[in-house]
Amino acid sequence: MTLSVRGLEIRFGERQVVALAELDVADREIVGLVGESGSGKSMTALAVLGLAGSVGADVSGSIRLGELELTALSPAAMRDVRGKRIAMIFQNPVSAFNPVFRVGYIFLRTLRLHGFGKGEALERARAGLHEVLLTPDLLDRYPHQLSGGQAQRVAIALAAALRSEVLIADEPTSALDVTVQAEILELLRGLRQRDGMSILMISHDLAVIGQLCDRTVVMRNGTVVEAGPTASVLGDPQAPYTKELVAAVPQIGAVA
């Protein structure tokens, strides 16, 4: 499924934080959204899910999922889209789960919410966990009993179980160890491969972007400064800001 954003503007009262002219994620494509903190990438993600209002921001512009104009949806219709068609995973996977409920409870309840029957929900949960190389008994655990990597896999498994069409990954590996990071990236690739998901990958880490994304969009102060195939954006940056970002990445073996 495609995701198209046009003319997105996000404001907090008088202050404009995002002015994004164009952002596309094609079908089965992995697009990286790069920028430093405050560049507006997370706000953009929230806006796509229609959640910018819950933090007090005003949103205008067009956000389309395939043919569907999300900004024109009623709140109820938008709720149907969330999770079911567009899923999101977060930077702190353990704290993203409600601490007083078992992880499986959230998992199954979400599936039931989006229309799956009890038996089918359980089946999908098992399948989803299998896909991320976890055993179903993990569903009985509380979030604080999971490692960061495990929790993130459960989150990914949930997106897979929901058969979401688009996944927004907001800094999914930033809080994880490098070795775990690689596994998560592999799982994300798997989502695209097996489940046909389009992925919008938000990160400040160029190495991660470089490994995973087909195309890359660079944001700064709420606007896009460069966009294109990852290889050219990172390998041969045109915009001065992108050049700075690339140059700032420490190289193993290079002399300072």
Added chain:
Amino acid sequence: MTRFIAHRVALGLLVVVGVVVLTFVIARVIPGDPATNWVGPHASPVQLARARHTLGLDRPLPAQIVDYLRGIVSGDWGISIHTKQPVLSDLGTRAPASIELVAAGMFLALLAGIPLGLLSARWAGRAPDVGVRLVAVVGVSMPVFWLALILQLIFFQKLQVLPVSGQYDPDVAAAHPLQAYTHMPVVDSLVAGNWPMFRSSLTHLVLPAIVVAAYPMGVVARMVRASVLETLGEDHVRMTRALGFPERTIFAHFALRPALNPVVSVIALVFAYALVNTFLVEAIFDWNGLGSYAADSIQALDTPAVIGVTLFIAIFYVVANLVVDIVQAFVDPRIRLR
């Protein structure tokens, strides 16, 4: 989990012992001689000396403390100077009335405070929130004894709808004698099916309970509001939104459960305030509980009684806190599964 409980119990014991020692030391510093109070002002020096010996006043302070602690454990809490009864039995007779009032006050405080706090959080920033916050802040600014008098003025004096003296109407008690099991009129009359007494004791309980509940209710409402609002800002609530759950479910279910965990510990606080308020208003409502017993004991420089009441409250309070801590540990999986 057991380590948690053991740790809490140890702390509780330490606190109780600390309080006893503290009160004992301070009480012995009272100007005024308990021995004189025991035998009266016209006693001979011999009688005075004997009284001093009976009361153990002729022994060094640390020895007195040890004796007292040993006595506590074996059930001897001394003899009250102003009632001439064993302190422990005095406490037993007077405590139920206070317990009845504290319980009623706590019940009202939670019954009103929790829903108000939830309402306030649900509509944060809007009219219901401002309204609740105003009521809550007035509740915690209210001088309890004044509220008691004003309510008496309005509901007894002017409107003549509620009684203000004692735990029940003595005429009703004479006509429908009450079997005493728990020595709490409301409970006993309910259990015995003694409806005239039930009505009488319940109406007598209303005003004092409201007065006792005012301050804790304000505290509860504020804490519930703060806890819920804080929870609403947490990562996991954001995730449930992103998963497509309706706001109603998020508030009533996903935010509420973790938000109410700290509220369990608030119950201990509510108990503390209810206890204090009970003490302050017992005299105003002619309530024959520990509060008036304590007041009488202080007047009479009745050291064993004062220490006895203090100790009783200390133990009661520590146990209540312990129970709350354990309940909280059960409810919060993060503590239970440490």
Added chain:
Amino acid sequence: MRGNPLLVSGLVIATFFLLVAVFAPLLAPYPADAGSATHPLSSFLPPSWHHPFGTDDVGRDLFSRVIYGTRISLTIAAVVIAFSCVVGIPLGIVAGYFGGIVDDVLMRVTDVFLAFPALLLALALASVLTPSVANATLAIALTWWPWYARLARGQAVSIAGRPYIESCRALGLGSFRILLRHVLPNSVTPVIVQASLDVGGVILTAAALSFLGLGAQDPTPEWGLLVSQGEPYFTTQWWLVTFPGLAILVAALAFNLVGDGLRDRLDPRRVIAR
């Protein structure tokens, strides 16, 4: 954000009380009545133009007495909080920063105090001292400081663990210097919030003690005492109880509103509700 009506009203009323306390001799129509002057012929007069709050059992103007009572209540609050800060903060900071035995001892001691509501402890203490405003203040102060010690200790513990303190130590700065220049200033904010919230609490506690006869004695016009003096007559001479009690309520309310407002603004973890 300055348009928070509750905070603004609280500030206005609190300032009003402060001014009344300062200018009491000028504002009270019968300053002598706040002391031991008696006018038996004008006793039990209901509120009127001459006596806005009526007169008491010995003819003293209640309005003047309540005005002077403002001084007493606010002074008690100031003394208690100052004492708590002066005693509690240094103890707390030292315990939190150095840890070890000092910290353990402080924690246990404050545990005993904090295990009980302040009023109960103050009652217990005041009951063994000769009743007076000074002793009531002392009793309250002695039960109030542990909270500040704990607050300061908590702050000190979290600051002591921060990397920049490590670097201070590495640079050879002495402990006292570090405590004074780095730990102390950073511990101030929660203390300010706590202090502003406590003014109301101390006013209520002092009034309660005086009401029970354990604090101010006649002729001192402390609000709680005034209420207890009016209690025997309150069914007929309702003004004797109503006005002093109202003063307690409004004063505590004002300072609580200010405290709330300060806490909302200074607490870094403010949550956006919707």
